[in-house]
Amino acid sequence: MSDPLFRPLTIGAAQLPHRVLMAPLTRMRADDPGDVPNAMMADYYRQRAGAALIVSEGTQVSRQGKGYMDTPGIHSAEQVAGWRTVTDAVHEAGGLIAAQLWHVGRVSHESFHGGEPPVSASALPFRSRTTVKDAEGRPVRVNCPTPRALDADGIAAVVEDYRRATRHARDAGFDLVEIHAAHGYLLHQFLAADSNHREDEYGGPLANRARLLLEVLDAVIDEWDAAHVGVRISPVGSFNGVDDPEGVQAGLHVAAAFAERGIAFLHLSEPDWAGGPALEEEYRKHLRAAFPGIIVGAGNYDAQKARTLIESGLIDAAAFGRAYIANPDLAQRLRTGAALTDPDASTFYGGDERGYTDYAAYR
Ligand SMILES: Cc1cc2nc3c(=O)[nH]c(=O)nc-3n(C[C@H](O)[C@H](O)[C@H](O)COP(=O)(O)O)c2cc1C
Numbered sequence: 001m002s003d004p005l006f007r008p009l010t011i012g013a014a015q016l017p018h019r020v021l022m023a024p025l026t027r028m029r030a031d032d033p034g035d036v037p038n039a040m041m042a043d044y045y046r047q048r049a050g051a052a053l054i055v056s057e058g059t060q061v062s063r064q065g066k067g068y069m070d071t072p073g074i075h076s077a078e079q080v081a082g083w084r085t086v087t088d089a090v091h092e093a094g095g096l097i098a099a100q101l102w103h104v105g106r107v108s109h110e111s112f113h114g115g116e117p118p119v120s121a122s123a124l125p126f127r128s129r130t131t132v133k134d135a136e137g138r139p140v141r142v143n144c145p146t147p148r149a150l151d152a153d154g155i156a157a158v159v160e161d162y163r164r165a166t167r168h169a170r171d172a173g174f175d176l177v178e179i180h181a182a183h184g185y186l187l188h189q190f191l192a193a194d195s196n197h198r199e200d201e202y203g204g205p206l207a208n209r210a211r212l213l214l215e216v217l218d219a220v221i222d223e224w225d226a227a228h229v230g231v232r233i234s235p236v237g238s239f240n241g242v243d244d245p246e247g248v249q250a251g252l253h254v255a256a257a258f259a260e261r262g263i264a265f266l267h268l269s270e271p272d273w274a275g276g277p278a279l280e281e282e283y284r285k286h287l288r289a290a291f292p293g294i295i296v297g298a299g300n301y302d303a304q305k306a307r308t309l310i311e312s313g314l315i316d317a318a319a320f321g322r323a324y325i326a327n328p329d330l331a332q333r334l335r336t337g338a339a340l341t342d343p344d345a346s347t348f349y350g351g352d353e354r355g356y357t358d359y360a361a362y363r
Pocket residue numbers: 023024025026027056057058100180182183232269270273298299300301319320321322323348349
C-alpha cells in the first residue's frame with residue numbers, strides 16, 4: 001500500500017507531488033520601512049521548497065491590514081518585487097507557493113495607523129496583544145486598542161484591497177492565493193457573532209456576517225479564478241479574542257458557499273494547537289459533507305494523524321507549522337521516518353538568521 005501522505009494531489013490549478021504542506025507562519029523579518037520581503041526570506045522559503053505547497057506567512061493586503069511589526073505586505077510595487085525573488089527561489093528549487101492574503105482588522109495598534117484606531121466589524125473592546133517597536137526599534141508586546149467599525153465605503157475598499165492583492169500575487173509569481181479568514185483577524189471578526197454586533201447587511205444573522213468573506217472571495221475569484229483560490233478558516237476555538245458561540249454553524253455555512261464556488265481548497269485550522277479542544281470527528285464529517293473539494297487540515301498534526309485522516313477521507317492533505325520551522329526538509333523526513341528537530345519558540349517572531357535559516361536538513 002502506498003503511503004497516503006505521499007500520493008500526488010491536484011489542488012485547483014496546482015499539481016502537488018505529495019500531501020505534506022507548509023502552513024502559513026508569520027516570522028516578522030521583512031524589511032522596515034516598506035514591509036518588503038528580502039533575500040533572507042527568499043533563502044528561508046527556498047530551503048522549504050520540498051513541501052508539496054508552501055503557504056506564505058500572512059501578507060497584508062493594505063497598510064490598514066497590518067498588525068505586527070516587520071510583517072510583509074503585497075500592496076506596493078517594492079513588495080511585489082520582493083515577493084518575486086521569493087517565488088523565483090521556491091520555483092528554482094522545484095516547489096510551489098501560495099500567498100496568504102491577510103487583513104488583521106482589530107488585532108493591531110494605533111502606532112501602525114498614524115495614531116488612529118485599527119478597524120473591525122464593530123467598535124467593541126476585546127482582549128488580545130500584538131507586537132510593535134519601541135522607541136529604540138525593539139519588539140514590545142502591547143494590548144490591542146478598541147477598534148473603530150468600518151462603514152460601507154470602508155468595507156468596499158477592503159474588498160478592492162483583496163482584489164489588488166490577488167493581482168499582485170499573480171504578478172509576483174505565486175501559484176495560488178489563500179484568503180486568511182481564520183484566527184480572529186478581520187474576516188473572522190465579521191463572521192463571528194461575538195465580534196460582530198453590526199445592524200446593517202454585514203451583521204446580525206450568519207448569512208449577513210459571512211457576507212464580507214464571500215464578497216472578498218468573489219472579488220478574488222473574479223480577479224484570478226476559483227482554481228487559484230483557497231480559504232483558511234478556524235471556525236471553532238478561541239483565537240485573538242474571537243470565540244464564536246455560533247462557530248460550528250459558521251464553518252459549515254461558509255464551507256457550503258466555498259463548495260458552490262468550486263474553490264481550490266479549504267484550509268482548516270484546528271483549535272488544539274492553540275490550547276483548544278481537539279476537533280470532533282462528527283464535525284469533520286459535517287464539514288466534509290458541506291465541502292466535497294480539497295480539505296487541508298492543520299494544527300497539531302503528526303504524520304500518523306495526517307495518514308489516518310487522509311485514509312478516512314476527512315481531509316486530503318495536512319499542513320505542518322512549527323515542525324516546518326525547525327525541519328526545512330520535513331516532507332523528506334516524514335517520508336523516511338527520520339528524527340525531527342524541535343523548534344526554538346524564542347526565535348519564532350522577529351530577529352535574524354538565527355532560528356530562521358540556520359536549521360539544517362537531515363543528514
Ligand atoms: C510562529 C507562528 C506563526 C504563525 N503565523 C500564521 C500566519 O501568518 N497565518 C496563519 O494562518 N497561521 C499562522 N500560524 C498558525 C500555523 O499556520 C498553524 O496552524 C499552527 O502552527 C498549528 O500547526 P502546528 O501544530 O503544525 O504548528 C502561525 C503559527 C506559529 C507557531
